[in-house]
Amino acid sequence: MAQNWTEDDITDQSGRTVLVTGANSGLGLRSAEALAAKGAKVLLACRSLERGEKALATVRTASTGGAEPELIRLDLADLGSVRAAAATVRKSTGDGLDVLINNAGLMASPRQRTADGFERQFGTNHLGHAALTWLVMPALRAKPGARVVTLSSVAAYGARLDLADPNFEHRRYNPGSAYGQSKLANQVFALELDRRLREAGADVASVAAHPGYTATSLGSSMASAYRNKALSTVIGLGNRIGELVLAQDAEIGVLPQLYAATAEGVNGGDYVGPRSFGGLRGYPTIVTPLRAALDRKLGSGLWELTARLTEVTPDPA
Secondary structure, eight states, X not given: OOTTOOGGGOOOOTTOEEEEETTTSHHHHXXXXXXXXXXXXXXXXXXXXXXXXXXXXXXXXXXSSOOOXXXXXXXXXXXXXXXXXXXXXXXXXXXOOSEEEEOOOOOSOOSOBOTTSSBXXXXXXXXXXXXXXXXXXXXXXXXXXXXEEEEOOGGGTTOOOOTTOTTOSSSOOOHHHXXXXXXXXXXXXXXXXXXXXXXXXXXXEEEEEOOOXXXXXXXXXXXXXXXXXXXXXXXXXXXXXXHHHTXXXXXXXXXXXXXXXXXXXXXXXXXXXXXXXXXXXEEEEEEOOOGGGGOHHHHHHHHHHHHHHHOOOOSOX
């Protein structure tokens, strides 16, 4: 592993197809640009087609003669949209997908529900991505050495994953707690998926990553989601101060997920994050997963709960 691994260290991605969720902005867009610049065919999965078209033009400009990037309509908060997007991906790629980057997410939003009635952060950040992963797994299994990269967060530290009440139906809702739970679920799912892939003998690696504290549009989106103008202003100001003092820019924050997706020597079950300032900043390195993510009982419980809530058949079964 290079001491200060950057986008320049990404090997030639020609002939490879990558699906990136939330590719219209932030780390998703940056990932799409970087991979297209290395020759990959990038599928941009976006909720807003208008913003997606703008991102598509940006990625097309960054492309260095690789395959034409494509836009996929995907609303992770609607399992009907997830199923349709997965079907489109499988058809478009001819069941050949090299990398899935589960990047999209909501952060600390006020209490809302998905189209299917789930708490919106858990439903979007975890359930939508888990369902998508299972539904496109046949396309991933068809390509040797395929990878699934799922984005967690430092917010997972200290978080609690309540399998008995994941949708906050019987406990007081807290935006930060709900976000932390969803990002812990991402990490738990990533490692459970890898365990099951290895048990099934599949040549697919599931890797988790987190960007540390990175200045993206998530903070501003979180602030604007609050209907109370005063509260929205305070949250936005707090985010801005934090970004100015502690946050790294997206060009550095994106490196863990790009490393997880492309670097040699990455193994299934690895967790990639920044190496400095307690994991908040710096170049990517392999870090230790949370104890909860290593808990097989919790992983199995989340796997079964996810299958029941989404009504998607897990793959591997």
